[in-house]
Amino acid sequence: MKLLKTLSEMSGAPGREEHVRAFIQKEIKDHCDDINVDAMGNLICFKKGSSSNAKKVMIACHMDEIGFYVRSIDDDGFLRIHQLGGFDTRNLFARRVRIESNDGKFHIGNMNPAGKSVHLASAEDRKKIPMISDFAIDVGMTGEEAKKTFRPGDPITLVQDFIEMGDLATGKCMDNRVACWIGMRVLERVKTPKDDLYVVFTVQEEIGIRGATTSAFEIGPDIGIGIDVTLACDLPGSTKGDEITCLGGGAAIKIMDSSMVSDKKLVDEFVDIAEKNNIPFQFEILPFGGTDGAALQRVRSGARALTLSVPCRNVHTVTETIHKGDLEATVQLLEKFLA
Ligand SMILES: [Zn+2]
Structure with missing residues (x-):
């Protein structure tokens, strides 16, 4: 959990994954045969397979989190923002944020919708759901100071402590640092994979599965796992019945979401592995949303692909919550599959 805490509390807005990438690269460098960072910033970790007719298996774990960029700086010193990824603005009231200025320094700010405080708001005002453009970040600076410190494009991420609650763990961007955690554990634990293994820590998933698209093209996997x-x-x-998945029910084997239908044979193979090894699992059908798995499936002339998911409560809020047992089950499934 110490590793997941570190990953969770790091900043990595889409396009600005460099801190997460540097950390992962340092931690896993002794567990790979080759490591590459491509032009977009995907971290590609390779492990040679033992089989004489090894296929290519690519596992994609996105490093980015939903966040913002500074759009403009007010004369009064407030930052106006542009969003990257799917926020529900109702979850953004009274949030603490971290802004990285272009000199690499981190600053703390408070985010609120501009306008009337609850004491002054009319009944009508209180019903309104603000737009991202209604929010302003207070950095405790005058206009002159703020304009000297920040510039458009500086990345902003939400701040939240990672904590454990019994069997659960909660914090910001479990989406998708849990996958980074799983990818790192797989590299450590799978000493010699049967097939050539590429664990790719991808960029810019939250704004359109961009890093997985280019890295999959480079690798050309036979099998892709998001x-x-x-x-x-x-x-x-x-x-009941509409939960999609539940915490503690095991790794979720995705049947489909709105971006992909998992390969039927791969689904069967993972179910078989889970049943034979007593690894808890559940099925997932997600009516909305997509993941890196879709890019792996549609690479070049297509690959067999599947997505494994970790069930998470309150997705895209700072109280994203997972079950530790589901994490472990996901790593075990991958370990057995790759062996
Ligand atoms: Zn995600």
């Missing part, structure tokens, strides 16, 4: 979180709607107010 790793991501999925919705666990096992919370008060949701109906």
Whole structure:
């Protein structure tokens, strides 16, 4: 959990994954035969397979998190923002954020919708859902200071401590640092894969599966496995049968989402592995959303592909919550598959 805490609390807005990448690269360098960073910033970790007719297996774990860029700086010193990824603005009231200025320094700010405080808001005002353009970040600076410190494009991420709650772990960007965690564990634990293994820590997933698209083209995998979180709607107010997945139910083997249908033979193979080894698993059908797995499937003339998901409550908020057992189950499935 120490590793997941470190990963979770790092900043990595889409296009600005360099801190996450540097950390992962340092940690796993002794567990790979070759490491490359491509033009877009994907971290490609290679392990030679033992089989004489080795196929190429690519596992994609995105490093980026939903975040913002500074759009402009007010004369009064407030930062206006542009969003990268799918936020529900109702979750963005009174949030603490971290902004990285272009000299590499981190600054803390408070994010709120500009306008009336609750004390002054009318009943009508309170019903309105603000747009991202309504939010402003207070960095405690005058206009002159803020304009000297920041410039458009400086990345902004939400701040939240990672904590454990019993069997659960919660914090920001479990989406998708849990996949980074899984990818790192796979590289450590799978000493000699049967097939050539490429674990790719990808960039810019949250804004259109961009890094997985280019890295998959470079590698040309025979088999592609995307790793991501999925919705666990096992919370008060949701109906039984509509949870998508539930926490503690094991690794989720994705049947489909709106971007891909997993390869049927791969689904069967993973189910078989899970049953033979008593690894807890559940099926996932997600009506909305897509992941890196879709890019792996559509690479060049196509690859066999599947996505494994870690069930997660409150996705795309700072209270993303996962079950430690589901993490472990996902790593075990991959270990057995790659062996
Ligand atoms: Zn994700």
